[in-house]
Amino acid sequence: MNLSIETPALLFSATSLILLAYTNRFLTIAQIVRGLKKNYDENRNKSILDEIKNLNLRLTLIRAMQMFGVLSLFLSVFAMLLLYLQQTVFGIYIFGLSLLCLLISLGISFWEISISVTALRVHLKDLIEETKNKD
Template identity: 80%
Template sequence: MNLSIETPALLFSATSLILLAYTNRFLTIAQIVRSLKKNYDQDHNKSILIEIKNLNKRITLIRYMQLFGVLCLFLSVFAMFLLFLNYETIGIYVFGVSLLSLLISLGISFWEVSISVNALRVHLKDLMEEN
């Protein structure tokens, strides 16, 4: 099996964009948590506390998404380095692990999005019951 040095490089742009999207999600959720924490300090509303716990779980998932995304990028660069040094077999395996890291990151991303969708459905359910 042949693997050219350009193949791992194909992941650079995709992985970089994914990491940027993950970072934006993290920053948005962090801002919401800060706002909810301020509201909770004033009201001590239990529903706010539940929402903060949900968001905290999502932040943890995003951290793992970022971890596996960065690992994917790191392993892609390392695979390119191994291919540059003509260690083709090891480079192929390292690139395979890089792809696995990307799959794990995307899987965790799907999990995090599904938690977000479920939370939004709870909010919409409350709105529908009011009407």
């Protein structure tokens, strides 16, 4: 098996963009939670509380996505260092671990997106039913 030092470097741009997207999702959801919390404090509506619980789960998943994404990037750099130091076998295994972490991060991302889509469909269901009743 041969692995050049450039191969782990290929993950840098992709992982950086993924981490930026994860951070943007985190910040957006955190802002929504703050608004909903304020709304809940004023109205004590159970549906708002359920929505906050859903968003809290999504925030937890995004943090896990970020953690595995950062770990993937860290392991890629470590693999490059090992390859630079002529430790090819260890470098290959560490790079493989880096790819596994990236795969886990993307899998959690898929899970979080599916939760998001389900929550949006619940909101749209009311609108669709209202539209059907008007027709």
